[in-house]
Each structure stands twice: as structure tokens, then as C-alpha cells.
Amino acid sequence: MNFNINETQSMLISSAKEVLSNKYDLKLINKRIDTKSNYLPGWKELQEQGFMGMLAKESIGGYGLSFHEFSLIMEVWGTYLCSGPIIENSIAGVLTLQKYNESKFSDILKKIIRNQYVITTPLSNQFYKKGNIPEIKKIKNKMYISGSLSKVPFFELSTHIIFIAKQNNNPKIIILPTNKINIEKVIFDLLGNKLVNIYIENNNISDDNFIGNDNNTHEIIDFMMNHMIISKCSEMIGASEAVLNKTIDYIKNREQFGRSLASFQSIQHKISEIFTLISETKELSRYLSKKINSNQKKYSSLLKIKCNESLNKIIWDAHQLHGAIGFTWDYGLHLYTRKILMNKSVLGDTEFHSKILLS
Amino acid sequence: MLDTMFSEDDVIFKKELNSLLDKLLPINWDHYPDETDDFHWELSKKIKLSLSINNWIAPSWPKEYGGGGKEVTKAIILSETMAYRMSPGNDRFATRMIGPTILKYGTSLQKKKILSEITSGKVQWCQGYSEPNSGSDLASITTKGDYNEETETITINGTKIWTTLANRANRMFILVRSLPGSKRHQGLTFVVLDMNNKGITVNPIKNIAGKFSFNEVVLKDVKISSENIIGKLHEGWKIALDLLNFERSGIDYIGWAERCLDDLISYSKKNRLNKYEMIFDSGTFKKSVAILKADLESAKIMTYKAIWKKSVSDDIHMEPSMSKILATEINNKVHDYALEILKDKIGFIDEDPQNNFVQRILNHRLFFVSGGILAGTNEIQKNIIAQRGLGLPK
Numbered sequence: 001m002n003f004n005i006n007e008t009q010s011m012l013i014s015s016a017k018e019v020l021s022n023k024y025d026l027k028l029i030n031k032r033i034d035t036k037s038n039y040l041p042g043w044k045e046l047q048e049q050g051f052m053g054m055l056a057k058e059s060i061g062g063y064g065l066s067f068h069e070f071s072l073i074m075e076v077w078g079t080y081l082c083s084g085p086i087i088e089n090s091i092a093g094v095l096t097l098q099k100y101n102e103s104k105f106s107d108i109l110k111k112i113i114r115n116q117y118v119i120t121t122p123l124s125n126q127f128y129k130k131g132n133i134p135e136i137k138k139i140k141n142k143m144y145i146s147g148s149l150s151k152v153p154f155f156e157l158s159t160h161i162i163f164i165a166k167q168n169n170n171p172k173i174i175i176l177p178t179n180k181i182n183i184e185k186v187i188f189d190l191l192g193n194k195l196v197n198i199y200i201e202n203n204n205i206s207d208d209n210f211i212g213n214d215n216n217t218h219e220i221i222d223f224m225m226n227h228m229i230i231s232k233c234s235e236m237i238g239a240s241e242a243v244l245n246k247t248i249d250y251i252k253n254r255e256q257f258g259r260s261l262a263s264f265q266s267i268q269h270k271i272s273e274i275f276t277l278i279s280e281t282k283e284l285s286r287y288l289s290k291k292i293n294s295n296q297k298k299y300s301s302l303l304k305i306k307c308n309e310s311l312n313k314i315i316w317d318a319h320q321l322h323g324a325i326g327f328t329w330d331y332g333l334h335l336y337t338r339k340i341l342m343n344k345s346v347l348g349d350t351e352f353h354s355k356i357l358l359s
Numbered sequence: 360m361l362d363t364m365f366s367e368d369d370v371i372f373k374k375e376l377n378s379l380l381d382k383l384l385p386i387n388w389d390h391y392p393d394e395t396d397d398f399h400w401e402l403s404k405k406i407k408l409s410l411s412i413n414n415w416i417a418p419s420w421p422k423e424y425g426g427g428g429k430e431v432t433k434a435i436i437l438s439e440t441m442a443y444r445m446s447p448g449n450d451r452f453a454t455r456m457i458g459p460t461i462l463k464y465g466t467s468l469q470k471k472k473i474l475s476e477i478t479s480g481k482v483q484w485c486q487g488y489s490e491p492n493s494g495s496d497l498a499s500i501t502t503k504g505d506y507n508e509e510t511e512t513i514t515i516n517g518t519k520i521w522t523t524l525a526n527r528a529n530r531m532f533i534l535v536r537s538l539p540g541s542k543r544h545q546g547l548t549f550v551v552l553d554m555n556n557k558g559i560t561v562n563p564i565k566n567i568a569g570k571f572s573f574n575e576v577v578l579k580d581v582k583i584s585s586e587n588i589i590g591k592l593h594e595g596w597k598i599a600l601d602l603l604n605f606e607r608s609g610i611d612y613i614g615w616a617e618r619c620l621d622d623l624i625s626y627s628k629k630n631r632l633n634k635y636e637m638i639f640d641s642g643t644f645k646k647s648v649a650i651l652k653a654d655l656e657s658a659k660i661m662t663y664k665a666i667w668k669k670s671v672s673d674d675i676h677m678e679p680s681m682s683k684i685l686a687t688e689i690n691n692k693v694h695d696y697a698l699e700i701l702k703d704k705i706g707f708i709d710e711d712p713q714n715n716f717v718q719r720i721l722n723h724r725l726f727f728v729s730g731g732i733l734a735g736t737n738e739i740q741k742n743i744i745a746q747r748g749l750g751l752p753k
């Protein structure tokens with residue numbers, strides 16, 4: 001048993017903080033919601049610093065970090081409200097392709113690491129909603145795929161998309177270039193990030209587009225989902241820590257009745273509750289990020305439930321502690337609120353994961 | 360459910376009010392009243408005038424000031440119904456704050472002028488209490504109100520903040536420090552002023568739901584005559600506090616919560632939980648809604664009691680504090696549960712403009728963050744209950 005963060009991991013966290021901290025600007029995120037601009041704080045910076053190769057083996061030019069270390073960086077990512085297909089590239093892209101078809105996808109892997117390729121995936125929506133599964137058909141020895149996919153994040157930024165399809169009612173995992181896919185509809189999430197519904201129309205595919213084989217599709221889906229869920233939870237935990245720090249700063253500096261708000265016992269109790277909730281959720285997340293693999297669905301479900309429920313509580317309490325200032329657009333507390341609210345149902349809500357946990 | 364508390368006459372009043380609102384509100388109106396929006400503002404003015412024609416703006420005020428001369432139950436019904444219908448045009452700063460305060464502390468001239476103006480439906484009031492450094496600690500305000508004995512005028516200098524609807528209002532009640540060098544509750548004066556006075560600048564502030572519902576109000580050498588002082592010079596604190604007790608009943612939150620719960624039930628009857636059952640048919644849904652309903656009804660009865668008690672007794676009591684906490688909390692709980700039912704639909708902006716219910720619940724939940732903060736935070740209400748109500752030490 002060891003709850004420590006080692007020296008290398010601390011350095012990793014510090015360097016992620018260094019890269020990301022001066023890039024996030026609450027004003028610009030506010031503006032993104034208003035104007036639907038394409039502001040993606042942190043994304044370019046992490047790319048430029050070589051972070052796309054975090055989970056890739058050193059033999060193919062990556063850093064060879066563990067998933068636990070990746071999840072620590074995701075906490076930092078969440079803290080600064082960063083935006084971009086980091087989970088999509090690192091989990092659906094690098095981690096999965098490397099584990100299941102390294103030789104087949106070595107070229108793609110190298111290009112992801114060198115930022116020449118960018119991966120996106122609507123897996124969250126497909127898996128959770130159990131809808132939108134494009135179909136593969138064979139016509140005269142050639143394979144074609146057709147169907148729609150909804151709520152694909154960062155589509156216009158991406159060169160490839162990874163998704164679940166079906167062939168003769170068997171699930172398959174497909175990777176496809178995005179250039180021959182049509183956008184049907186554009187929508188925006190609560191933080192103004194663009195998502196699109198797309199339609200794939202008789203795109204010709206070959207064996208090269210299949211990830212995994214007939215025997216391991218379910219395992220790969222679980223592998224991706226488990227890792228994506230824990231990554232998303234780490235991001236939510238990072239965002240909540242930012243809320244905690246913002247609140248502590250505020251109550252220490254704000255004076256009422258001739259003393260700092262932080263000196264009132266009832267305020268101390270409230271902030272202690274927030275801190276305790278975040279700490280327990282974070283420890284659970286960090287522990288599970290060390291243990292996770294493809295056959296432990298229940299672990300990621302447990303964590304998602306914990307994040308959904310606990311972090312939802314802390315945002316409202318943080319608003320209360322801020323008084324009217326937290327109710328303003330410009331102060332930006334609402335951006336974290338939106339992030340946590342929104343992520344409650346991304347990659348499965350509490351009800352969905354309860355069924356897995358208790359199955 | 361608590362309709363049995365009301366007389367036959369009350370029930371008729373509620374029916375008539377609802378049919379007036381049916382006529383005035385656009386069909387299927389389900390927007391939270393937002394008088395900063397031009398359409399809502401015009402609607403608000405129209406509704407106020409129609410209420411005025413019926414003497415319904417302040418149904419329980421004396422007839423001589425344009426009130427309805429009826430029991431307090433009518434005022435309860437008016438606020439609750441207008442909140443339930445999400446109707447603009449209920450100027451709570453006028454009818455639930457400054458109005459009752461003037462009735463209690465105003466001179467006969469002030470009563471005639473101010474109350475009659477309110478019941479004419481032609482004014483909008485705002486409240487100038489909070490300042491950048493004085494929120495919960497209202498007694499620390501620094502906005503100066505220098506009194507000149509010779510000219511019998513007060514000159515106001517300072518900044519008020521979070522002033523709801525200051526950008527629409529033509530009247531403001533404001534607490535100022537009139538005795539230079541005075542501390543805390545001493546030396547404060549409660550005055551009313553015309554927002555068209557020279558020296559007033561209103562700077563809108565955007566809230567978390569993206570609306571400009573409140574403002575910063577900068578007052579620079581604003582001169583008003585002593586006729587605008589309510590009560591006595593330098594003795595405004597008690598009046599200012601008393602006004603807060605009129606403000607705090609939480610009745611609107613009851614109306615909003617009930618509307619949200621009713622709409623959620625309709626939604627649950629039209630939408631599926633899974634292939635086999637509608638949301639409404641699930642035992643978990645029924646149980647959760649039933650618990651919320653029980654909490655809502657008990658909070659509601661506390662808001663009624665708070666308003667009733669204030670109308671029959673002048674003692675300081677803790678009902679307004681309790682009912683404010685209960686009403687704002689149940690409203691948030693109801694909205695939280697609605698968000699839970701709407702699930703992933705709430706993660707998007709304008710996904711389906713036809714489906715206003717989802718956007719509405721989301722925006723309302725963000726907006727109702729303010730329930731526990733405004734009109735004295737819920738923590739301050741708990742202090743009042745413990746210290747003033749239960750007599751526990753400070």
C-alpha cells in the first residue's frame with residue numbers, strides 16, 4: 001500500500017501545470033459560450049510539448065507513462081478547464097491501438113504522437129445511449145460502411161474517428177479517416193464546445209480499418225470505456241479542486257462583520273466537507289487508475305457514481321460560500337459548475353453505472 | 360393540496376387571476392420572468408396595468424391607496440400564482456418590501472404618494488442595500504448620505520451593487536450613512552429616490568445564466584429632499600431590517616418549485632424510461648416525487664405562516680427566516696431532481712429549441728443558486744433562528 005506521489009510524478013504534475021496554467025483564460029471560455037468560438041485552452045500546448053505520446057511506448061517514440069500518471073495529468077487538465085481531444089487521442093487512440101494492434105497501426109500511432117493525426121470518438125454516446133451504430137455491408141468482396149453518429153466531439157480538428165459499428169449484428173471497432181464524412185448538424189455543449197452529428201455514406205473500408213479481431217471486440221470496448229471513464233473522473237476531480245482553491249482564496253480574503261469569512265466556524269465546516277468529499281473521491285480515483293484493466297468494469301462504474309454524486313454537491317456549496325460574486329458571469333465559477341453538471345452524464349450517469357455495479 | 364386553507368372568496372380570486380393571466384400571457388408561456396428582456400419588460404408593464412385596474416397589485420393594502428382592502432390570503436395567492444405562471448409584472452420590491460414598510464413607517468403624505476403610485480402599476484422599484492464590501496454585514500455600509508440642515512437635503516455618494524432591475528427601475532429605496540463617523544447600526548437613514556435623479560449611473564452585471572438581472576449603481580452627488588426620508592433621520596436601521604422580514608417569506612420559490620414539479624410529472628408521462636415503461640410508471644420516480652411533494656407542501660405552509668404572522672404581529676420572529684430557507688432549498692431540490700431525470704439532455708445549449716423544458720430547467724437551476732444568497736443568505740437566516748429565535752448566545 002502506498003498513497004504517495006513519487007518524485008517523477010510530482011515533476012510530471014508540475015510540468016503539466018507549467019504548460020497549462022498560463023494558457024487558460026476564464027474570459028475566453030466565457031466568450032466561447034457566447035460566440036461559439038473555437039477556443040481550446042491547453043490543447044495546442046500539450047501537443048507541442050509532446051504530450052500526445054504520454055502513453056506510447058518509448059520504442060515508438062513515446063514517454064511510456066503509466067495510465068496512473070496519465071490520470072494525474074488529467075487532473076491538471078481539469079483544473080485549468082482545458083479543452084481538446086486529449087482523452088480521445090490518448091485512450092481510444094494510443095493506448096488501445098498500441099495494446100491490441102501495435103504492428104498493424106504503428107504508422108498511425110507514430111503520427112498521433114507526432115501530432116500529424118488527431119483521433120476523435122463518439123464512443124461515450126454510442127456506448128451509453130446504445131444507439132447510432134453504423135452498419136458494415138459486403139458487396140462483391142468489398143466492404144462498405146454507412147450510418148450516423150451523433151455528438152462527436154472535436155470532429156473538425158480530427159483526422160480519424162474510432163467508433164463501434166456492426167457487421168451481421170456483431171460489434172466491430174472501426175477507425176476511419178474523417179475527410180470523407182459529412183457533417184449533418186452542429187450542437188454545442190454547456191461550455192460552448194462544438195459537437196457534430198455526422199453521416200457516413202457507403203465509405204469503402206478494408207481489414208485495415210478494423211481494430212481487434214472477432215474474439216476481442218467486447219474486451220477492447222470495455223478497455224476503452226474503463227480508461228475513458230477514469231480519465232474523465234480525474235478531469236472532474238481536477239475541476240473540483242480548482243473550485244475548492246478558488247473558494248478557499250475567496251473566503252480568506254473576503255471580510256464581513258470585521259473578520260474574514262474563513263474565521264466563521266460554519267464556513268470552516270462547509271469548506272471541510274467540500275475538501276473531504278474531494279479528497280475521498282480523488283484517492284479512490286488515483287487508486288483505481290493504478291488497478292484498472294479491461295475486466296474491471298465495476299471499478300470504473302463505482303468511481304463514476306462517486307464523482308457524479310459528490311462533485312455535484314460541492315459545486316452548489318461553493319456557490320453558496322461565494323455569495324453574489326459567484327453568481328456573476330465574469331467571476332467564472334459557473335464554468336466549473338457547467339463542466340461538472342455536464343460530465344455527470346458523459347460516459348454514463350449514475351443510474352446507468354448502478355446497473356453495472358450491482359449486476 | 361393546501362387549498363383547504365383558503366376561503367371560497369380566495370378560490371374565486373385565484374380563478375379570476377388565472378383567467379386574467381391566461382389573457383395576458385402568450386399561449387403556453389413557460390419562461391422565467393426576466394424583466395431585463397425587452398419582451399418580458401413590455402409584458403410586465405402590461406400585466407401591472409391590468410392588475411391595477413382590478414386593484415390587485417396589492418390586494419391586501421387599504422383601498423384608499425389603491426389596494427384591494429382584502430385579507431392577506433389574497434396577497435399570498437397573488438405571489439404564489441404569478442410565480443407558478445412565471446408571469447412578469449409582480450414587482451416584489453414595491454409590493455412586498457417598500458410598500459408594507461411605508462404602510463408601517465411612512466407619513467400620510469408618503470403613503471398617499473408612494474403607495475398610490477405603486478398600485479397604479481406605473482412604477483418599478485429596486486433595492487439599494489448591498490455594497491461591494493457590505494453583503495451579509497449590511498450594518499457596515501459606507502454610502503454617504505450627507506444631510507444639510509439649511510437646505511433640508513441629503514447628498515448621496517457611494518456605490519450599491521447587485522441591485523436587481525436597477526436598469527429598469529424608476530424608484531429605489533436605499534440605506535445610507537447619514538451621520539459622518541457613525542459606526543454600524545447607528546447613523547443610518549432609509550430614503551427613497553427617483554432613479555432619474557442626476558448623478559446616478561447604472562452598470563449592468565451579467566449573471567451565471569447569461570442575463571443582466573442585476574447591476575452596480577454608482578451615486579455621485581445625488582441630491583434628494585428630506586421628504587424622501589422614511590422614518591427619522593439617522594434611525595433607518597430598524598426600518599431596513601423590518602423590510603427584510605417582509606421580503607423573506609420564500610413564497611415565489613414555492614410557486615416556482617411547484618411549477619417545476621408539475622411540469623416534470625407531465626414530462627414523465629410523455630417520456631419513456633426504457634422500452635417497457637414511462638418515467639412516471641417507475642416506482643423510484645414516484646417515490647422521489649412524493650417525498651419532494653411532502654417537503655414542498657410543508658415548506659409552503661411555513662411560508663403562509665410567515666406572511667400571516669407578519670400581518671398580525673409586529674414581534675420579531677423567526678418564521679420568515681425558516682420559510683426562506685425551506686422554500687429556497689426545496690426549490691433547488693426539485694430542480695436538481697428534474698436535472699437528474701433529464702440526464703444527458705442538459706449537457707447542451709439549444710440542442711432542440713422546441714424543447715424549452717430542458718433549457719428552462721437548466722437555466723433555472725443555475726439561476727436559483729441565488730435563492731440561498733439573496734435577501735440575507737441562508738447561513739444568516741440560521742444565525743437569526745438560533746440567536747434571535749432560540750435565544751442562543753452570539
Ligand SMILES: Cc1cc2nc3c(=O)[nH]c(=O)nc-3n(C[C@H](O)[C@H](O)[C@H](O)COP(=O)(O)OP(=O)(O)OC[C@H]3O[C@@H](n4cnc5c(N)ncnc54)[C@H](O)[C@@H]3O)c2cc1C
Pocket residue numbers: 254256257261264266267320321322323324325327485486487488489493494495496520521522523524573729732733734735736737738739742
Ligand atoms: C441574484 C441576486 C440578486 C440580488 N439583488 C439585490 C438587490 O436587489 N439589492 C440589494 O441590495 N442586494 C441584492 N443582492 C445582494 C444580496 O443581498 C447579497 O448577496 C447577500 O446579502 C450576501 O452578501 P454577499 O453576496 O456579499 O455575500 P457575503 O456576505 O460575502 O457572504 C459569503 C458567504 O459567507 C457567509 N457568511 C457571511 N457572514 C456569515 C456569518 N456571520 N456566519 C456564517 N456565514 C456567513 C454567507 O452566508 C455566504 O455563504 C442580490 C444578490 C443576488 C445573488
